[in-house]
Amino acid sequence: xxxxxxxxxxxxxxxxxxxxxxxxxxxxxxxxxxxxxxxxxxxxxxxxxxxxxxxxxxxxxxxxxxxxxxxxxxxxxxxxxxxxxxxxxxxxxxxxxxxxxxxxxxxxxxxxxxxxxxxxxxxxxxxxxxxxxxxxxxxxxxxxxxxxxxxxxxxxxxxxxxxxxxxxxxxxxxxxxxxxxxxxxxxxxxxxxxxxxxxxxxxxxxxxxxxxxxxxxxxxxxxxxxxxxxx
Amino acid sequence: xxxxxxxxxxxxxxxxxxxxxxxxxxxxxxxxxxxxxxxxxxxxxxxxxxxxxxxxxxxxxxxxxxxxxxxxxxxxxxxxxxxxxxxxxxxxxxxxxxxxxxxxxxxxxxxxxxxxxxxxxxxxxxxxxxxxxxxxxxxxxxxxxxxxxxxxxxxxxxxxxxxxxxxxxxxxxxxxxxxxxxxxxxxxxxxxxxxxxxxxxxxxxxxxxxxxx
Numbered sequence: 059x060x061x062x063x064x065x066x067x068x069x070x071x072x073x074x075x076x077x078x079x080x081x082x083x084x085x086x087x088x089x090x091x092x093x094x095x096x097x098x099x100x101x102x103x104x105x106x107x108x109x110x111x112x113x114x115x116x117x118x119x120x121x122x123x124x125x126x127x128x129x130x131x132x133x134x135x136x137x138x139x140x141x142x143x144x145x146x147x148x149x150x151x152x153x154x155x156x157x158x159x160x161x162x163x164x165x166x167x168x169x170x171x172x173x174x175x176x177x178x179x180x181x182x183x184x185x186x187x188x189x190x191x192x193x194x195x196x197x198x199x200x201x202x203x204x205x206x207x208x209x210x211x212x213x214x215x216x217x218x219x220x221x222x223x224x225x226x227x228x229x230x231x232x233x234x235x236x237x238x239x240x241x242x243x244x245x246x247x248x249x250x251x252x253x254x255x256x257x258x259x260x261x262x263x264x265x266x267x268x269x270x271x272x273x274x275x276x277x278x279x280x281x282x283x284x285x286x287x288x289x
Numbered sequence: 290x291x292x293x294x295x296x297x298x299x300x301x302x303x304x305x306x307x308x309x310x311x312x313x314x315x316x317x318x319x320x321x322x323x324x325x326x327x328x329x330x331x332x333x334x335x336x337x338x339x340x341x342x343x344x345x346x347x348x349x350x351x352x353x354x355x356x357x358x359x360x361x362x363x364x365x366x367x368x369x370x371x372x373x374x375x376x377x378x379x380x381x382x383x384x385x386x387x388x389x390x391x392x393x394x395x396x397x398x399x400x401x402x403x404x405x406x407x408x409x410x411x412x413x414x415x416x417x418x419x420x421x422x423x424x425x426x427x428x429x430x431x432x433x434x435x436x437x438x439x440x441x442x443x444x445x446x447x448x449x450x451x452x453x454x455x456x457x458x459x460x461x462x463x464x465x466x467x468x469x470x471x472x473x474x475x476x477x478x479x480x481x482x483x484x485x486x487x488x489x490x491x492x493x494x495x496x497x498x499x500x501x502x
Contacts, residue, residue, distance in 0.1 A: 060385065
């Protein structure tokens with residue numbers, strides 16, 4: 059019951075949705091939209107489950123004084139503050155328990171949730187991702203050592219795309235005559251993006267598409283059941 | 290007071306920017322604190338976003354406005370609550386039912402959707418007449434597009450050993466994939482550098498006022 063019923067649910071819903079694609083009449087015609095609405099609601103709960111699980115893990119870390127537990131307190135406090143602000147005064151487009159928060163907006167210029175979002179969260183996020191600029195440089199050094207044809211192709215494509223996107227790239231090849239226009243760096247970049255890059259991306263898309271189809275079939279038929287957990 | 294909070298916001302931004310950048314020297318408590326604040330705020334942000342953008346408009350509002358018409362939504366609501374029971378080890382098996390529904394829906398929808406968008410449509414767009422244009426650059430490009438896509442797909446076929454003609458074809462597929470990865474790498478590097486420039490603009494402009502923002 060604990061394992062078989064979920065398998066039956068997955069099989070029935072999966073098969074029903076596949077059938078409904080070929081039958082436009084009621085109730086099959088509207089089934090897909092209805093189930094996708096359910097899916098949205100349940101996945102909303104799943105997101106909340108994820109956040110609560112993070113809260114629980116950090117709470118356990120503090121309770122049992124595990125390694126770096128002090129930082130878990132920081133995570134817990136910032137989570138509680140963000141959620142608290144959001145619930146009490148709402149967000150930019152929605153009201154909270156205390157209403158629209160007009161008095162607090164007059165005081166700090168924004169709703170507390172948005173104030174934290176604009177002045178802390180956004181800065182942290184942008185800096186965290188900009189930090190990757192430094193690491194990507196060291197990754198590039200390792201990847202671009204042209205030992206093989208593959209790494210040379212990677213290097214040439216990356217350099218041409220980067221140069222082709224800058225004004226310097228255009229300037230460097232501006233002297234080329236009209237008959238060699240295709241070697242003009244912005245043109246070359248466009249050529250790489252339109253043809254060989256698209257070819258590579260399409261191959262990946264077709265490959266993943268076939269992979270997803272295979273996995274979906276395995277799940278519907280109950281061959282793949284790891285989502286039920288190990289017990 | 291408004292001015293104070295504006296300045297405080299800028300100082301907070303600068304402080305956290307430096308805290309994150311301090312990782313370039315080595316891992317340190319300032320970076321770790323900023324990192325954990327980011328994790329906490331991020332989780333809090335998505336928690337609130339989910340409530341206000343998914344659950345209230347799609348569940349709470351329809352149920353409170355007209356329950357007799359929208360009673361069917363009680364089913365996903367109950368399944369959602371069953372999902373939350375995963376947090377209680379004794380009852381975590383109950384969450385398998387909503388997970389089964391989500392997995393079943395995803396599999397059923399994705400099977401046909403990906404067949405259409407990622408397989409059939411992509412093959413249709415690939416199998417074109419390369420000579421439809423008079424420009425020789427375009428003709429060469431279209432040949433590359435057809436050849437690159439087919440050889441790339443051959444590379445992803447792992448049920449046959451990559452040797453002989455099949456292996457050589459797969460190898461050409463890898464070359465096209467490498468060009469694709471190189472271009473993606475170039476764009477990623479540029480995006481990160483543009484973010485770094487944005488950070489420097491914030492520090493030199495908004496915070497120090499040395500450049501006009």
